[in-house]
Amino acid sequence: MTGCKACMAAAFVAGVFGASAVSADAIRIGVMLPMTGGLAQSGLDARNGFELYWNQVGNEAGGREVEIIVADTVCNPDNAINAARRLAFNDEVDFLVGPLCGHEGPAVAQVSGETGVPLLLVPAAADSQTKWDRIPTVIRTGFSSSQDAHPFGEYLYNELGLRNVTFLGQDYSYGQEKTLGAVATFEALGGTVDEILWAPLSTTDYAPFLASIPQGTEAVVPVVVGVHRNRFIETWFDFGYDRQFDLIGLNLLQADALVDMDDRVVGLISVAQNYSQGIDTPENQAFMDAYVEAYGMIPSYFAEMMFSTAMWAHEAIDSIDGNVEDRDVFLQAVRDTEIVGPRGPLRLDDYDNPIQTTYISRVERVDHPTLGSVLMNVPVASFPDVSQFWTWTPEEFLERGPYTR
Amino acid sequence: MTPVVLQLLNGLSFAALLFLLSSGFTLTFGLARVVNMAHGAYYLLGGYIGLTVIGLTGSFVIGVLAGGVAIALLNAVIDRFLIRRTVGQPLMQVLLTIGLVYVIAEVALLIWGGNPIRVPTPDWARGPIELPGGIFYPRYRFLLIVLGAVVAIGLWAFYRLTPIGAVVRAGVDDREMVSAIGIDIGLLFALVFALAAFLAGASGVLGGAFLTLYPHAEWDTLILALVVVIVGGLGSLEGAMAGSLIVGLIDAFGRWLYPEAAAFLMFGPMALLLLVRPQGLFGRAH
Amino acid sequence: MSMARALRMFGTIALVLAGVILLITPYAGNPFWTGLMAQILIFGLLALSVDLLMRHTGLFPMCNGAFFAVAAYTVAMLEVNYGVASPFAALAGIASAGVTGMVFGVSVRASGVYFILVTLALGQLVWGVSVQWTWLTGGDNGITNVPYPSLGDMRIGSLTQMYYFVAFVVIFFTLLYRQVIRSPFGLSLNGIRDSESRMTALGFNVTVRKYVAFVISSLFAGVAGVLYAYTVQFVSPAASSLLISVEAALMPILGGPGTVFGAFIGAVIIIGIRNVVSGFLSGWPIVMGLVFIIVVLFAPKGILGIFNDLLRRSDRRDQAADAARKDVREAEQ
Numbered sequence A: 001m002t003g004c005k006a007c008m009a010a011a012f013v014a015g016v017f018g019a020s021a022v023s024a025d026a027i028r029i030g031v032m033l034p035m036t037g038g039l040a041q042s043g044l045d046a047r048n049g050f051e052l053y054w055n056q057v058g059n060e061a062g063g064r065e066v067e068i069i070v071a072d073t074v075c076n077p078d079n080a081i082n083a084a085r086r087l088a089f090n091d092e093v094d095f096l097v098g099p100l101c102g103h104e105g106p107a108v109a110q111v112s113g114e115t116g117v118p119l120l121l122v123p124a125a126a127d128s129q130t131k132w133d134r135i136p137t138v139i140r141t142g143f144s145s146s147q148d149a150h151p152f153g154e155y156l157y158n159e160l161g162l163r164n165v166t167f168l169g170q171d172y173s174y175g176q177e178k179t180l181g182a183v184a185t186f187e188a189l190g191g192t193v194d195e196i197l198w199a200p201l202s203t204t205d206y207a208p209f210l211a212s213i214p215q216g217t218e219a220v221v222p223v224v225v226g227v228h229r230n231r232f233i234e235t236w237f238d239f240g241y242d243r244q245f246d247l248i249g250l251n252l253l254q255a256d257a258l259v260d261m262d263d264r265v266v267g268l269i270s271v272a273q274n275y276s277q278g279i280d281t282p283e284n285q286a287f288m289d290a291y292v293e294a295y296g297m298i299p300s301y302f303a304e305m306m307f308s309t310a311m312w313a314h315e316a317i318d319s320i321d322g323n324v325e326d327r328d329v330f331l332q333a334v335r336d337t338e339i340v341g342p343r344g345p346l347r348l349d350d351y352d353n354p355i356q357t358t359y360i361s362r363v364e365r366v367d368h369p370t371l372g373s374v375l376m377n378v379p380v381a382s383f384p385d386v387s388q389f390w391t392w393t394p395e396e397f398l399e400r401g402p403y404t405r
Numbered sequence B: 001m002t003p004v005v006l007q008l009l010n011g012l013s014f015a016a017l018l019f020l021l022s023s024g025f026t027l028t029f030g031l032a033r034v035v036n037m038a039h040g041a042y043y044l045l046g047g048y049i050g051l052t053v054i055g056l057t058g059s060f061v062i063g064v065l066a067g068g069v070a071i072a073l074l075n076a077v078i079d080r081f082l083i084r085r086t087v088g089q090p091l092m093q094v095l096l097t098i099g100l101v102y103v104i105a106e107v108a109l110l111i112w113g114g115n116p117i118r119v120p121t122p123d124w125a126r127g128p129i130e131l132p133g134g135i136f137y138p139r140y141r142f143l144l145i146v147l148g149a150v151v152a153i154g155l156w157a158f159y160r161l162t163p164i165g166a167v168v169r170a171g172v173d174d175r176e177m178v179s180a181i182g183i184d185i186g187l188l189f190a191l192v193f194a195l196a197a198f199l200a201g202a203s204g205v206l207g208g209a210f211l212t213l214y215p216h217a218e219w220d221t222l223i224l225a226l227v228v229v230i231v232g233g234l235g236s237l238e239g240a241m242a243g244s245l246i247v248g249l250i251d252a253f254g255r256w257l258y259p260e261a262a263a264f265l266m267f268g269p270m271a272l273l274l275l276v277r278p279q280g281l282f283g284r285a286h
Numbered sequence C: 001m002s003m004a005r006a007l008r009m010f011g012t013i014a015l016v017l018a019g020v021i022l023l024i025t026p027y028a029g030n031p032f033w034t035g036l037m038a039q040i041l042i043f044g045l046l047a048l049s050v051d052l053l054m055r056h057t058g059l060f061p062m063c064n065g066a067f068f069a070v071a072a073y074t075v076a077m078l079e080v081n082y083g084v085a086s087p088f089a090a091l092a093g094i095a096s097a098g099v100t101g102m103v104f105g106v107s108v109r110a111s112g113v114y115f116i117l118v119t120l121a122l123g124q125l126v127w128g129v130s131v132q133w134t135w136l137t138g139g140d141n142g143i144t145n146v147p148y149p150s151l152g153d154m155r156i157g158s159l160t161q162m163y164y165f166v167a168f169v170v171i172f173f174t175l176l177y178r179q180v181i182r183s184p185f186g187l188s189l190n191g192i193r194d195s196e197s198r199m200t201a202l203g204f205n206v207t208v209r210k211y212v213a214f215v216i217s218s219l220f221a222g223v224a225g226v227l228y229a230y231t232v233q234f235v236s237p238a239a240s241s242l243l244i245s246v247e248a249a250l251m252p253i254l255g256g257p258g259t260v261f262g263a264f265i266g267a268v269i270i271i272g273i274r275n276v277v278s279g280f281l282s283g284w285p286i287v288m289g290l291v292f293i294i295v296v297l298f299a300p301k302g303i304l305g306i307f308n309d310l311l312r313r314s315d316r317r318d319q320a321a322d323a324a325r326k327d328v329r330e331a332e333q
Helices: A002-017 A040-056 A077-090 A104-115 A149-159 A173-188 A227-238 A282-295 A301-319 A327-336 A394-400 B002-032 B039-057 B060-081 B090-112 B139-161 B163-173 B175-180 B185-211 B217-232 B237-257 B259-265 B267-276 C003-028 C031-057 C064-082 C086-109 C112-132 C159-182 C184-194 C196-201 C206-232 C242-255 C261-280 C284-298 C302-332
Strands: A027-033 A064-072 A095-098 A119-121 A138-140 A164-170 A192-199 A219-223 A269-273 A339-341 A344-348 A354-368 A372-386 B128-131 B135-138
Touching: A027 A040, A027 A077, A040 A064, A040 A282, A040 A301, A064 A077, A064 C261, A077 A095, A077 A104, A077 C031, A077 C206, A077 C261, A095 A104, A095 A301, A104 A119, A104 A138, A119 A301, A138 A327, A149 A173, A149 A269, A149 A354, A149 A372, A164 A173, A173 A192, A173 A219, A192 B259, A227 B185, A269 A372, A282 A301, A282 A339, A301 A327, A301 A339, A344 A372, B002 B039, B002 B135, B002 B139, B002 B185, B002 B217, B002 B237, B039 B060, B039 B090, B039 B185, B039 B217, B060 B185, B090 B217, B090 C112, B090 C242, B090 C284, B128 B139, B135 B139, B139 B163, B139 B185, B139 B237, B163 B185, B217 B237, B217 B267, B217 C112, B237 B259, B259 B267, B267 C086, B267 C112, C003 C031, C003 C159, C003 C302, C031 C064, C031 C159, C031 C184, C031 C206, C031 C242, C031 C261, C064 C086, C064 C112, C064 C206, C064 C242, C086 C112, C086 C206, C112 C242, C159 C184, C159 C206, C184 C196, C184 C206, C196 C206, C242 C261, C242 C284, C242 C302, C261 C284, C261 C302
Parallel strands: A027 A064, A027 A095, A095 A119, A119 A138, A164 A192, A164 A219
Antiparallel strands: A269 A354, A339 A344, A344 A354, A354 A372, B128 B135
16 A cells, blocks of 8 residues: 555656656747737637647657747746746757747747747837847748838839828827837838827727828728727727728738628738738748648638748758757748748848748738638739848948937 | 817716616615625626626616626625625625625626626617707617616605615614514615615626626726725715716726826826815715 | 644745745756746735735735836947946936835825736726837837846846846845845734724824835835836836736735745746746736636635645644653643
């Protein structure tokens, strides 16, 4: 009886402490995403995209097995920092991937800097992390907030022929960086910004805001996130603003918002982003088909970004025959690797931020073979090889400082 | 002139929603001194249940009723087995109901997922209506104002004019007296609790068509309700009316005239009011 | 061995064990555990600041997270943007929390539930500022690269050193806290909690005393905020979120009343659920919610309360047993 108690205790100890003990020769990847709380769905999309890729390649890279360990960050930096340390020290991962929320980025990057565990920063987009606050062990495989906004500002002026526009920006870091990025290039060409209306994250009703749109303005350009997209759209059509102004979305209707939309939004310019579900390439077609088959829904850009990141890591690991233990070698391999993902060709600039295509999307109703009739973003314009510095030199951009109100 | 009228209507429609949301909160407190921090979670859960029922039946009205009834039933269970065990201990009540917020919100996330979903407005409430003076206003919001006013008048009449209302008010002032004259105060409480929870659940469906349902709405909505009752005075129906109007109108006109100060529109006036009248406009010191 | 003696021995062992763990964490564990322990100590101190109002004054504040955040932001801004020397930055951080406390202190005019709601709303004001005034607070990106504190040429150089610094400061302020609650002023607060009218009749100015207690509480929360900024090395709006205040209020209740240990026991559990349980249980917020509910329903005096009750009961049983034995002996004689 006592003997059995001892063996039960041993089993218990093994269960608690051995849970994270894995086969020594597997490559371990620590993924940090919000799995609970307000951004849980985005976190789930991202995780799905990541796992989809690794499943496709049989969870293998550089001749070694690949093991993925996911940690919940709750979109809270305090949790994120602990999650990163737990992955680094308890699970002894070879490198980290994530996080999702902008303010978690610096927290996780700091742990990477402290410990030397490489971090593939994605999808968190804060501009500063590949500009003013770079850390040698951190490579971004997602995008910088203002990156897609720069070509969009020129698109407004050159392609759409707009001269007087009003911006409606979400009043927090990401919203400010994306809004002011487009303002900068639009004004540089000679465009006039009639007004920038800043909507706090606590905004419940958009009707009072929209009443402040100046009369003579030609178009309204919203940069709104999360639930604010739904609220904005509803108010826009309810109050008949669609009959008064053009609506040109810079950050308005990504795939996850389209789920809840109807045909009123068909034909709208919806978003400028490094991905558009309607990209017509074999890479994207294969990704879309596989994702829809696996999860029964259209992939969000979070899913694509994590899928490409997995592909990027995979090819980098292959190129060094799985020697991820040598961190410098691994980081250099990621820097040297160029891939063609669903979102197009990807390579890094000298500041470890991807040079990639910016797609400007329009909402269309598409007949999907398995999902039936769905709303989807389809590119209407694309700007290849967009750098985070756009046409400025890095020195000029860094000298000018971050986009902030 | 037209923009002013429009903002007035915006303020009123938001106020109508705020009233539906906060009246239940303030009623339960007024009668039973119960502080239910899960009120926002009730709103969210009621909204989601309504959404599902609308999907099944195609009827918005049934959805609103289902959201309300489901929450009333849920609250009966929660009240019977949990909240009642914390009577007279506001601190414990607050913590208990915050615990409920965590549980309800996570369960809702598991069932309905995390993408923001708007409750679809019925066909008969879509599009604009023309008001006197050639002003076009969204029909749904207009109906919300009407509904808010009807519920407000109904509750007020119930509270002030009916014998039951008199007892409820007496219950607020002197519980022993009510029990002494032989009224079943337990039944009365159950009735008012059911009404309050119904309003929370139903306002989730109505508000979901206006503000959209999303994870974290459980906290955002709770804070809105709290601001209203703090301004109006906790436990007072008239206070909830006044608080809703003040918060709704300040929000509308403030965002329109002073968008720069948007962050303080909710809490600034409230903080100022507290300096002058810490118990709120219609509250009594307790 | 009697039950009471076993319990006492268990208590002593637990205390010694806690002390040993506190001392050796950086060497026995790894930086994950060190960082986690540092957070537990910091949030334990924040919980203690809540407990001052809750246990000793009968007020239940929901804005201590705001003081915590104001102090953290002040330190981060002064260190990062202006290169202010650490001792001054730290003092300014605590002072700014105190000033915020003086302003928010108007809320002591309200009482009971009303006080809870008012402080909650005031706390939200700070959150609004931290998210929206990006020019001041860095907005959602927060303020990053806060250095470890330094004094002249002496600089804390590692997480391990920082951990011991945190432990030292937290222990120091915990002892100070004990002095406060045992002082005549602290005892008068207990009087206010038990009966405001009696204290008024005895000639105490109750409102002023509550106000002072409120400001002291904000200062303790400020100390926690300063340590947080230095340890975590960045500050973001998460520091001012409602959940920080909510969880800081639950910690002392969860741990147990009366002693200063309760707040820290509570911190261990809450931070443990957030960071350790979440590692293997995806529905962990439900666990968190259930902990709130179970504590309220079955252990309103917290874990230490259960322990003390057990101890008292077994003491009584021992006494009864002794008496019975005595009776038997006397009867036999």
